[in-house]
Amino acid sequence: MKFFLDENFPKAASGMLEGMGHEVFDLRGTDREGSQDGDIFAEAQQHGAVFLTTDRDFFHTIPHLHTEHSGIIVIALRQPNRQAILEKLSWVLKRLAQGDFKSRTIQLRDRTWTANPPLDLGG
Numbered sequence: 001m002k003f004f005l006d007e008n009f010p011k012a013a014s015g016m017l018e019g020m021g022h023e024v025f026d027l028r029g030t031d032r033e034g035s036q037d038g039d040i041f042a043e044a045q046q047h048g049a050v051f052l053t054t055d056r057d058f059f060h061t062i063p064h065l066h067t068e069h070s071g072i073i074v075i076a077l078r079q080p081n082r083q084a085i086l087e088k089l090s091w092v093l094k095r096l097a098q099g100d101f102k103s104r105t106i107q108l109r110d111r112t113w114t115a116n117p118p119l120d121l122g123g
Contacts, residue, residue: 001098002070004044006053007033009075010082013052013089020093025049045069050101052089054080059107059116071101075108 003017005026014024025047027033027040035043037055041062044051050071051058059074075088088108096119106115 001101002047002049004040004047004049004051006040006051006055006058008054009052010085012082013086016086016089023049041069054085056107059105059114062105068103071103072105073101073108074105077108077110 002023002025003013005011005013005024005028007028011026011028014026017024025044027035027043032039032043037057041051041058045066048070050073051069052073052075054075054077056074056076058072059076062069062072073089073092075085077084077088092106092108092113100119104115104117104119106119107113
């Protein structure tokens, strides 16, 4: 599977995902670093990659702007840190199949999750 890291997402996710056999895209360290959110999201879609971010705006705006996309995971924690974000990412990856991400936005919070359109992730 392909994943695209937003600049606010821990870089350590790259190693974790690659270790699981996934392909990872990250703009950090390139001339596109600091691009506008819409441009970054568009690039993720060009790669056919699930977009990983901690920016809650993506959960609320993308479903209204794009009916089809490769998927978005927003990890929105009260006190985010690298370990907690990676644990949430691992949790969701264990519960979803590759096709489950297509045109779906998923928001993971401290104790809850929401998917649009709805999805049963279990406990």
